[in-house]
Amino acid sequence: MGKVLMKGNEAIGEAAIRAGCLNYFAYPITPQSEVAEYLSRRLPEAGGVFLQGESEVAVSYMIFGAAACGERVFTTSSSPGISLMSEGISYITAGQCPAVFVNIMRGGPGLGGILPSQADYMQSVKGGGHGDYKLLVMAPASVQEAVEMMMSAFALAEKYRNPVMILGDGLIGQMMEPVEFPDALKAKPSNKDDWATNGMATRSRNQRNLVKTLYLDPEELNAHNLMLRAKYEQMEKEEVRYEAYNVDEDYKLLIVSYGTMSRVCRTAIDNLKDQGIEIGMIRPQTLFPFPKTAIYDAAGKKSCRAALCVEMCMGQMVEDVERSVSGQRPVHWYGKCGGEVPTPEEVIEEVRKLVK
Amino acid sequence: MQNEVQFAGFGGQGIMLMGQIMAEAAMQQGYEVVWIPSYGPEMRGGTAYCTVVISDRPIGSPIIRYPRHLVAMNRPSLEKFAPAVKPGGTIFINSSMISIDAGRDDVDVLKVPIIEIAKELGNVKTANIVALAAFVNRSQVVDFELLRESVKAKFARKEKLIPLNMKALDAGKEASMATA
Numbered sequence: 001m002g003k004v005l006m007k008g009n010e011a012i013g014e015a016a017i018r019a020g021c022l023n024y025f026a027y028p029i030t031p032q033s034e035v036a037e038y039l040s041r042r043l044p045e046a047g048g049v050f051l052q053g054e055s056e057v058a059v060s061y062m063i064f065g066a067a068a069c070g071e072r073v074f075t076t077s078s079s080p081g082i083s084l085m086s087e088g089i090s091y092i093t094a095g096q097c098p099a100v101f102v103n104i105m106r107g108g109p110g111l112g113g114i115l116p117s118q119a120d121y122m123q124s125v126k127g128g129g130h131g132d133y134k135l136l137v138m139a140p141a142s143v144q145e146a147v148e149m150m151m152s153a154f155a156l157a158e159k160y161r162n163p164v165m166i167l168g169d170g171l172i173g174q175m176m177e178p179v180e181f182p183d184a185l186k187a188k189p190s191n192k193d194d195w196a197t198n199g200m201a202t203r204s205r206n207q208r209n210l211v212k213t214l215y216l217d218p219e220e221l222n223a224h225n226l227m228l229r230a231k232y233e234q235m236e237k238e239e240v241r242y243e244a245y246n247v248d249e250d251y252k253l254l255i256v257s258y259g260t261m262s263r264v265c266r267t268a269i270d271n272l273k274d275q276g277i278e279i280g281m282i283r284p285q286t287l288f289p290f291p292k293t294a295i296y297d298a299a300g301k302k303s304c305r306a307a308l309c310v311e312m313c314m315g316q317m318v319e320d321v322e323r324s325v326s327g328q329r330p331v332h333w334y335g336k337c338g339g340e341v342p343t344p345e346e347v348i349e350e351v352r353k354l355v356k
Numbered sequence: 357m358q359n360e361v362q363f364a365g366f367g368g369q370g371i372m373l374m375g376q377i378m379a380e381a382a383m384q385q386g387y388e389v390v391w392i393p394s395y396g397p398e399m400r401g402g403t404a405y406c407t408v409v410i411s412d413r414p415i416g417s418p419i420i421r422y423p424r425h426l427v428a429m430n431r432p433s434l435e436k437f438a439p440a441v442k443p444g445g446t447i448f449i450n451s452s453m454i455s456i457d458a459g460r461d462d463v464d465v466l467k468v469p470i471i472e473i474a475k476e477l478g479n480v481k482t483a484n485i486v487a488l489a490a491f492v493n494r495s496q497v498v499d500f501e502l503l504r505e506s507v508k509a510k511f512a513r514k515e516k517l518i519p520l521n522m523k524a525l526d527a528g529k530e531a532s533m534a535t536a
Contacts, residue, residue: 005380005389031395114395175418176376176391178383260418267416341419 003178008143008168009034011179012076012102013042015150018184021072021100022048025062027055027081030114031170032104035076056081060088067097068211070196072154074100078170079108079120083128089163090129093228094213096195098157100150101135102166104173107339115339116170118259119313124167125288125320132225134232135165136239137287139258143177145285151182156239160231161195167287169312171260171341235289242291243283245269250303251280252355254329256295256321257310258284260341265310268347279351280304287317295324304329306354310347311335357412359497360420364405364437365429365450370484373510374427375406377488381498381506382410390418405433410497427491428454429484448491452483466494468531474524482524489528500529 006014013035016024024043026036036052043050053059059075066073077085082103092099105120107113120128124137136156140146146168153164193199199209215221246269257265262283269279282298284291299307306329309321315333322331334350336342363375372393379391390409407423409415424445428434431454434447441447443462452471468490474483485507492503504525511517 003383005376005383005391170395171392171418174393174395176379178389263415264417264419270416343419343421344417345421 003180005176006143006179007034007174007176008146008171009076009104009173010038011143011147012150012166012173013038014181015147016074016100016154017042017046017048018181019072019151019154020185020188021074021154022046023066023071023073024048024075025051025053025059025066025073026075026077027053027059029078029081031106031116032076032078032102032173034173035102056084057087060085060092063099063101064088064092064095064097067092067099068095068197070192070199072098074102074154076102076104078104078106079117080106080111082120082123086123086129088129089135090127090131090133091213092163093129093133093135094131094224095211096161096228097163097211098154098161099163100153100157100166101163102150102168104168104170106170107337113339114170116174116260116312116341117337117339118169118261118311119316119337120167121287121311121313121316124165125290133228134235134288135163136160136235136289137165137167138241138285139167139287140172140285141259141262141283143172143175144179146172147179147181149285151185155185155187158191160235162231167259169259169261170339232289239286240289240291240294241285242294243285244294244298245281245283246273246278247280247282247298247301249278249280251278251301252303252305253279253351254295254298254301254304254307255279255281255310255351256284256307256317257281258287258317261310261312261335264342264344265347267344268351271344272348272351277351277355278303279355290320290324292324295321296326296328299325299329307331308351308354309333309335310342310350312341313337358415359410359425360423361408361410361425361427361491361495361497362405362420362423362437363408363427363429364403364433367402367404369404369429370481371404371429372406374484374488375408377506377510378492378498378503379408379410380509381502382408384502384506385499387412387498388415390415392418403432405437425491425495425497427487429487430454431456434458446491446495448487448494450483450487464494466490466532468528470528473527473531477520477523477527479520482521485521485524486528486531489525490532493529494532
């Protein structure tokens with residue numbers, strides 16, 4: 001199969017099927033409803049199950065149920081819907097079940113708007129639900145990358161027995177780009193017998209696998225949380241992904257930006273280069289784990305005077321960038337939060353203020 | 357080399373489809389391409405526009421404030437977007453619905469009465485294909501024959517509409533050469 005022109009939302013749905021996921025439960029919400037529209041037609045063809053839940057809360061527990069049975073399962077939603085799912089996500093994380101959540105972000109808070117946004121950064125990387133947990137969060141900057149991240153997300157969720165989130169802004173879902181799908185994955189979840197409720201590993205001992213989230217014994221809960229923490233530390237060691245752009249030059253400013261916003265920054269950087277100004281960029285592809293070391297090193301470069309965080313929100317990533325830069329340089333913020341994507345010209349104007 | 361085309365009109369005029377058909381042709385020609393819809397609380401009769409970016413290099417910003425070309429299907433679209441078109445670009449005007457000028461002397465202006473042409477072809481719904489053909493033939497943004505293939509592919513599930521749309525393509529092409 002060669003390249004096909006596809007809307008991000010549809011490509012995400014197709015990628016999940018090719019990753020061997022045949023269970024999709026969802027509740028429609030702009031700007032990601034095309035995923036459900038596409039899969040309601042395509043999943044039955046592929047031998048899968050599409051079910052529309054009565055609400056996002058219900059969907060999150062449908063995901064929990066399927067995941068606890070060792071089935072590959074995913075859902076998609078947008079900001080307010082993810083808020084509703086956050087309770088379920090906390091439970092799934094506690095129950096150590098693999099699942100994939102896609103958030104095609106729109107403006108908030110509240111109902112906000114339906115246009116692109118990156119205002120769910122904190123919710124995604126710091127835990128939107130209650131308790132000590134983390135999600136592995138990946139942020140695509142193109143439809144092709146959304147496909148690749150989707151296809152790797154299930155394996156990562158199974159490796160850690162922890163939900164993975166794909167965090168895209170509205171444009172990632174709405175725009176069409178040529179995509180090439182990698183070969184379909186054949187591998188089934190390998191370890192599910194050890195833990196899934198229908199797993200067979202322990203049955204011979206007349207005992208069944210149990211997925212639970214209630215630990216009334218404080219020592220037991222403490223041990224459970226320490227074990228979860230060890231998984232997040234392992235993610236920080238093994239799963240950090242980022243792209244560095246124009247960092248071989250002696251740049252005066254380091255931009256940190258992700259998703260659609262990073263593409264706008266890339267154009268700004270190219271245009272500034274033509275004007276004789278070098279700017280470097282680190283684009284986190286994983287938001288948790290965050291590319292701390294890469295940003296520390298890039299900001300520490302001799303020519304670099306400051307870092308600039310460019311986001312479609314009120315600077316929610318700034319504190320992670322500050323933490324990474326570790327006081328070596330000042331960290332600034334530029335962005336918009338109403339659904340309008342800043343243009344390259346606006347980013348250039350902001351950069352010029354900082355490097356003059 | 358990067359080309360940006362903004363298609364603009366009201367909901368129901370086939371704006372999104374025009375952009376998609378052209379984007380498909382550009383992809384077949386080997387270009388990088390991005391199609392971005394306006395998606396807001398849209399409805400039939402409300403405003404609708406989309407932007408197609410075509411490039412021989414990976415496309416950075418998909419957000420284009422100053423497109424090279426504009427296809428204006430109704431008057432508010434022309435008034436709103438004509439001032440943003442880059443000098444040297446093309447402005448296509450649906451002259452069946454737009455009685456004013458582009459107000460620019462630094463761009464190539466192409467006026468085609470697409471609704472009258474489509475009616476002559478026997479189906480007013482082909483007006484957007486007439487417009488697309490006229491614009492593409494004039495601006496040469498993508499290869500015309502690939503555009504033809506792209507239209508065929510788009511109507512693959514409604515095969516009986518293909519001959520009509522081929523006629524619409526030819527009529528649009530002809531109109532773009534006949535009109536100043």
